[in-house]
Amino acid sequence: MPWRPFVLRDNEGKVHAASAMRAISFFEQEYVLFGPNGPIKLNLPKKANSSGIVSGRLLVTLDEDWIQSGSTRFAADSMISYGLGKWKQHPLRGMPSLVFQPEPRRALSGFAVTKNLLMAIPDNVQSMAFIYRYDQGTWRDTPIPLPTNENVSLSAASEETDVVLFTVSNYLGPTSLWYFDAASEGLEILRTAPPKFNPSRHVAEQFEATSLDGTRIPHFLVRPKNARFGAEIPTLLNGYGGFLASLLPSCAGAMGRLLPDQGSAYVVANLRGGGEFGPRWHEAAQTATKQRTWDDFIAFTEDLIRRKVTSPRRLGVVGGSQGGLLVGTAITQRRGRFNAAIVQVALFDMFRFTKLGAASSYIGEYGDPAIPSSAGGSRPTHPIRSLSRARPTQSPSFSLPPRTTACIRPTAARQPPGLLRSASPITAMRISTADIARPPISRDARAGWHSNTPMHPGGLWIECG
16 A cells, blocks of 8 residues: 555644554554654654654554553554653654553544544444643543433544534434533533434334344343234344444434334344444454354344244345445345345455455454455355355345445446346345235335445335446
8 A cells, every 4th residue: 555644733723643544454544743853753662653642642542452662552552642741752762651541342433633632432332522732741531511312423623723523413313513612611502403203102122132152232122112022023133243443322214204104123133244342343253253243143133032022034134345244144044033134335356356446444343255264254154156056045135336435336336136137036136024024114205225225115125237
């Protein structure tokens, strides 16, 4: 990868140094500082990011454990800082101090650099926000009194005015936008999105399922209040579990109208491989251990059935991109646990993905298929080979990219439906909602299910062209 130059600039616009960064892999990079005698390669770990300047200190975030010197150890997902003056004089001998340290279920999801440092920190997948200030040689945090038990994210920040906008959301209430002045600590709500459904009729609950190796995996169940367990609630299970990405609570108006308002439920799974609990949660299901992501998802299907939330006949699964691979793997490993599957813009060819455009960079997530020991979690569950031998009794639906994207070409995405057509007597990729829920809209209506997925009068119809 080429070097990308940048400057280290504080909130007053002063440039302190000229640097460059080069990506080594999807998750790794290296930095150089341009000194008077030439470039100096910084002694940072490969999974570290230069993150700005606050109070005369250079901020660095870590996505891996780092032993900086004999007894100084920083955990993955920590934020550290260097005194800028000393670091500029001797960048290889700087001694960092700790700003933020993660806990097993408390991670750093986002931050903003103004005249102060502001952080959004999920605690068991529900967020809080803090101001961090450097005072007398240490960092001190002050909580920002935003609504509790919500997902808090940083939307925008101004270095010059010390003002931040927060987005606050959950699975039921409408999303709201909050204005916060870090200098005066003034907080006010600016706007709330119009409600798309009546949240008083629904409930959102957090549960945990036990995966194959005994790890407890959290998920959220959104259902009608009057739904009774044991009555086989029609349920749609959604997951992702990859690339350090998190599925945090958010108000999905279309989901609320299409599912709980119609007597159905949906589940959001916080699988290993994602970023809900920081880099360690991601690394627990990466490359050779990627099978753990698939195991976690299968554990949710079994848990929902065991607790009599639903039944295999009334359970559907959905996922896009990495989530589409997740659903494809579930189809090939546990078809009998659900009755419908929605696969959106998925990459299924885990033997040849390194030859498919930008998808070659995904070696950091799935391992190198040319090295079986590094791709152990991907090769055994290769959906293309499994689908070619499949004789499914019910066809999944596929949402395909209309044109080449950065990582998925239409030819690659069309391969799974083609294999299913040749392996079973079907003429179209379609899900009947007869056993999942009655069609929630009229024959003449059109509603967006995802990017290019309209509703069909008889069920969910995914256009393949």
